[in-house]
Amino acid sequence: MTAPARTRTSADLIRAEEPVLAHNYHPLPVVVARAEGTWVEDVEGNRYLDMLAGYSALNFGHRHPALIEAAHRQLDRLTLTSRAFHNDRLAEFAERLAALTGLDMVLPMNTGAEAVESGVKVARKWAYDVKGVPADRATIVVAADNFHGRTTTIVSFSTDESARTGFGPFTPGFRVVPYNDLAALAAAVDDTTAAVLIEPIQGEAGVVVPDDGYLSGVRELTRREGCLFIADEIQSGLGRTGRTLAVDHEDVVPDMLLLGKALGGGIVPVSAVVARSAVLGVLHPGEHGSTFGGNPLAAAVGTAVVELLETGEFQRRATELGVVLRDGLTELVGRGVLGFRARGLWAGVDIDPAIGTGREISERLMREGVLVKDTHGSTIRLAPPLTITAQELRSALAALQKVLV
Numbered sequence: 001m002t003a004p005a006r007t008r009t010s011a012d013l014i015r016a017e018e019p020v021l022a023h024n025y026h027p028l029p030v031v032v033a034r035a036e037g038t039w040v041e042d043v044e045g046n047r048y049l050d051m052l053a054g055y056s057a058l059n060f061g062h063r064h065p066a067l068i069e070a071a072h073r074q075l076d077r078l079t080l081t082s083r084a085f086h087n088d089r090l091a092e093f094a095e096r097l098a099a100l101t102g103l104d105m106v107l108p109m110n111t112g113a114e115a116v117e118s119g120v121k122v123a124r125k126w127a128y129d130v131k132g133v134p135a136d137r138a139t140i141v142v143a144a145d146n147f148h149g150r151t152t153t154i155v156s157f158s159t160d161e162s163a164r165t166g167f168g169p170f171t172p173g174f175r176v177v178p179y180n181d182l183a184a185l186a187a188a189v190d191d192t193t194a195a196v197l198i199e200p201i202q203g204e205a206g207v208v209v210p211d212d213g214y215l216s217g218v219r220e221l222t223r224r225e226g227c228l229f230i231a232d233e234i235q236s237g238l239g240r241t242g243r244t245l246a247v248d249h250e251d252v253v254p255d256m257l258l259l260g261k262a263l264g265g266g267i268v269p270v271s272a273v274v275a276r277s278a279v280l281g282v283l284h285p286g287e288h289g290s291t292f293g294g295n296p297l298a299a300a301v302g303t304a305v306v307e308l309l310e311t312g313e314f315q316r317r318a319t320e321l322g323v324v325l326r327d328g329l330t331e332l333v334g335r336g337v338l339g340f341r342a343r344g345l346w347a348g349v350d351i352d353p354a355i356g357t358g359r360e361i362s363e364r365l366m367r368e369g370v371l372v373k374d375t376h377g378s379t380i381r382l383a384p385p386l387t388i389t390a391q392e393l394r395s396a397l398a399a400l401q402k403v404l405v
Contacts, residue, residue, distance in 0.1 A: 010043050028366050028373070035062035038388045040371065051365075051372045051396050053385045055203070056235045056346075059262035060308060061385035067265035070304035071297065078296045083289060089299035096306045097263075097274060100244060102253050104277040108270070108294035108302075112234040112260035113149030115271035118288060119197070119230050119258050120153060122273060124173075125282045127194030131226060138194040143179035147204030148197070148232055160204075180210040182217045189221065195228035195256070196221070200246035203235040206379045207341050207348030215250040222255070228279060229254040234271070238262040239309055239386050242319035242344035249343070255279055265305045270298045314386045318344035324390050325382065328397035336404025345386055351378040355404055364403035370396050 008016070010031040030048065034041040038061055041047050053059060060067060074089070081087045094106040107122070109115050120140060127138040142148075142157045155163045156170035164170070177184040179202060189196070200215055202208040215231075222229040231254040236246035238259065243249055245257070256279055260271035269292075273280065292298070308314060322344040329340045329347060338350040351361050358374025365372055365380075372380050384393065 008043070013043065028362060028371065030366055030371065037061045037063075038385050038392055046369070048366065048369050048371045049384075049392055049396055051370055051382050051384045053383050054266060055261060055373075056238075056240050056383055057261040057264065058266040059239055059314065059386050060265055060305070061387035062266060064265065064308075064387070066308060067267055067301060067304050070300050071265075071267050074297050074300035080292065080295045080297070082291050083294055087294075087296040087299065089296045089303065090294050093294075093299040093303045093306070096303060096310070097259075097272060100306050100309060101257055101259075101274050103257065103274045105275055105280040107273040107275075107280055107283070107288070108298070109260075109273065109290050110269045110271055110292050110298070111149075112258070112271050113151050113154060114290065114293075115234065115258040115260050115273055116148045116154055116197075116232060117151055118273050119195075119232075119256055121288060122256070122275070122280060122283065123195040123197075123228055123230060125287070126228065126279050127192075129282045130278070131194070133192050133194065137192050139173050139175055139190075139192045140194055141175045141177060141185060141188045141196045143198045143202070144176050145179055145202055145205040145208070146199060147202070148199075148234075179205075179208065180214050182214065182221065185218065186221055189225045189227060193225065193227040195230045197230040197232065199232045199236065200249075201236045201241065201343060201346070203346075203381070204375060205348075206350070206375050207343070207346055207381060209341050209343050213250070215247055215252045219250075219252045219254065228256055230256040230258065232258045234258055234260040235383075236346070238305070239314040239318055240344055240346050240383065242322055243315055244309055246343070263302050263305055264298065265301050267301050268298050270302045270305075272302075317386050321345055321386075321388065321390060321393055324393050325397070328394065332397075332401055332404065335401070345382075345384055345388070347382045348375070349380050349382060349400075351380065351404070353378045361400075361403060365399055368399040368402060370399045 013031045031043050032040045033043045040050050124138045127133040144159045148154045153171040157174035175188045177188045231247050233245050256275040264270035326342050336355050340349045358378050358380045362372050362374045374380050
């Protein structure tokens with residue numbers, strides 16, 4: 001008889017990855033095997049409270065029953081046609097997503113980086129066809145410390161040297177200005193400017209929330225100067241900040257939205273460019289596409305995500321629980337926390353470097369059964385599923401207080 005295969009431990013699996021996986025990530029030493037709601041479980045059966053939610057890809061928690069049901073139902077019917085044919089799920093997805101965001105047309109893609117790349121292409125096409133910018137002269141203004149993805153074009157306008165070093169030559173046509181600085185933005189815009197592309201809240205930079213009036217100022221400036229306002233809401237959108245979109249806090253409607261992460265419900269990769277018809281209408285057959293973009297499974301799950309957001313429940317939860325998060329972090333300022341920035345259920349927390357780096361604090365929290373992720377230096381990010389309870393949130397904050405010694 002063949003002996004039963006030995007169950008591989010977390011340490012076994014981590015060691016097994018080393019020679020066969022590219023080393024482009026530095027994950028915490030936890031190997032997740034199962035998950036439900038706000039909790040994940042490793043291969044040994046240890047449970048952890050997920051306070052990262054896949055960088056907002058899991059806004060509705062792990063395996064939300066309505067999303068799992070939608071996926072199962074579609075798996076039994078049709079998964080992929082490619083856009084060579086129509087499918088019976090795509091029209092409803094596009095209709096409801098456009099209505100949710102207050103815009104007109106949808107370009108479905110898969111990943112966040114694909115959405116950003118698509119947005120860049122559309123903005124350039126619009127600049128040439130509509131604005132009349134001379135061929136190959138279009139520029140796009142972006143903000144320093146941005147994070148829009150890691151493709152070659154996107155890292156061309158990153159200011160993070162770890163994302164850029166060794167990957168040149170870079171794509172031209174971008175101008176970088178300080179974030180949250182309307183005067184610098186105005187100085188960078190000219191007749192060649194196709195668009196201003198910004199994150200309404202900078203996520204990777206440490207959840208940097210701009211001053212009140214910045215987003216409305218960007219909207220006013222772009223309208224006055226005749227260029228597009230592109231809002232990258234891939235992390236900040238779909239309920240995370242207490243509104244459907246982060247731009248909603250200033251009642252701003254951009255010309256183009258970039259969505260992803262939570263749009264796939266933590267089940268399938270789904271992203272989208274959503275824009276005014278006068279903007280997305282510049283695309284014609286053959287000029288852009290994606291084999292999996294708008295596939296029936298993605299459309300079914302994406303429609304179920306939009307349906308959850310249409311109720312307003314998750315936006316309200318993020319607002320109400322955001323008060324709990326903010327109050328708890330306020331109590332820790334001066335007690336190991338130097339400061340924090342928060343909006344809704346999203347916070348960047350600056351830890352006293354004398355206590356530890358962001359990585360060290362994340363590892364300590366992991367040992368307390370709480371999963372977070374560090375960003376620059378001694379900053380950690382908190383972005384739990386919007387399904388978290390007040391008790392679970394307070395438990396995570398208590399764990400943070402415990403490790404700040």
